[in-house]
Amino acid sequence: MPLLKRLKKNLLVRLIVPLLLLWTLSGILFFSLIDNSIVNFLDTTIENNLHWLSRDVLFICTKHLDQLTHAQTKHTPEQLQLNQAQALEELAVYFREHNIKGIIAQHMAEGYEPLHATNHPHPNFSIPDSAYKTKNLYNFSLNNTKYYTLTFLFSPWKWRITLINDSTQFTTLNIRVHRIAIAASVILCLTALLMILLAERFIRHPIQNVIASIRKGEKPHYTGVEEIEYLSTAICEMMSTLEDQGRTLEAKVADRTRDLAAKAEELERANSRLTELDTMKSVFLSSVSHELRTPLTSILGFAKISDKTFNKHFGPLYKHDPELAKRARVITDNLAIIHQEGERLRRLINDVLDLNRIESGRLIWKPSLFSVRDAILESVEVAQNIFTDKPVELKYTVADRLPYLYVDRDRFMQVMHNLIENAAKFTPQGEVEVIAHESAPGVVRVQVKDTGTGIAPEELSRVFNLFHQSLYGGDITAGKPTGSGLGLSICKQIIEHYGGVIWAESTVGNGSIFTFELQTAGRSQDVLNKT
Structure with a gap:
């Protein structure tokens, strides 16, 4: 066990085992690639060869057919049979010369019948029926030999010609390639082992000595x-x-x-x-x-x-x-x-x-359950006296069915009063409109929109700051700040206490829109419980 643990910690052992595994897997992959490459090469070579041979066979058949066609007199059945026999004899010679086997059959009433002058492979040779049904290269195995066939028709004589080739001529090449691959893998493994041993001798031992010196605190x-x-x-x-x-x-x-x-x-x-x-x-x-x-x-x-x-x-x-x-x-x-x-x-x-x-x-906050619509309408009614002596109309657009809020009603009314009063202060003429609706499930949105002087972009981000006073509104020609700078800051504090948000949108000369959102009754209680 101690030796096994020592071997597990040994750097070279950690290198040797993965390398050997890597070489083994590489050899397997290499052999697989070689086999696939050889198979693809054989398929491509034999297919091209058979296609070229098929052209020669068709040429021979066409040549004999043309002899009858160009004859001066009309040919008899005996002349046709003689011409076909000469073609079969020439094809048999051609098959032997090119070491190719072929089966030529003629279409009869009962089907295709083989002709006598064919170079048949051997008596027990049988081609699958599916080979006759495809015009492309077809391959199958018989008696541990792989055969390739190419079938085509010569329509004038109703001949079905099948060319046959086998892979025996490539067997020696395949064996040689496999032997070369095995030898290369063995050489690579031996080279890796030699390199590891040299590394053990000239690298690992000196590095161990250096590490030992460093551990002792020595240079x-x-x-x-x-x-x-x-x-x-x-x-x-x-x-x-x-x-x-x-x-x-x-x-x-x-x-x-x-x-x-x-x-x-x-x-x-x-x-x-x-x-x-x-x-x-x-x-x-x-x-x-x-x-x-x-x-x-x-x-x-x-x-x-x-x-x-x-x-x-x-x-x-x-x-x-x-x-x-x-x-x-x-x-x-x-x-x-x-x-x-x-x-x-x-x-x-x-x-x-x-x-x-x-x-x-x-x-001291005093939250209670109340109707948002009723509270907004009450705040609008109370604020009417602010607009008595001004050419400004106070309007409201409040949804009929708004959910209830669970907040301090007096503080909610204070927010509404401050926003409406602020809008009136900065609107010399025109209108102020209060809008309320449910912007999302469980969220009430209230807006106070005016047609006043608006707020400059550089001031918009500071309107809710403590003691911030705008130069717009009121006596514009005087250029003096208006208001105490507390109302909007108080609104922000109240809204955020109940987990809501408040913001302002404005363009100078086109009025402003102050908007705040609060959670409805159930969600407001959740916020209060957390705070």
């Missing part, structure tokens, strides 16, 4: 075969180079490790500082928003009370005085502006608080 020094000596010298130089590079690499690794440790410490301090600043920002926004809410509520309340009180107590006084009525309108308009701007400031504060809660994870 190999070999003299003998020139190539292995070069290999030994190259290995020594390589080992010296590796030692130098190893020392250099260790020094560089130590330097890089110190640099990385310093960078990691610096990044950790920066991350801690950023986290602290983010916390301070959240606390500041929350505190400022809450602090602004109290006086803002008072301002809105007193503005509303002042407007009611003024109209109640001073309304009767300026009804009949045009000058006083003009001044009263200025006061009421100013109070309306205070109320309108106060409401805008309150929405801004609410957006800041919502965004702060979403980013910090403190926003």
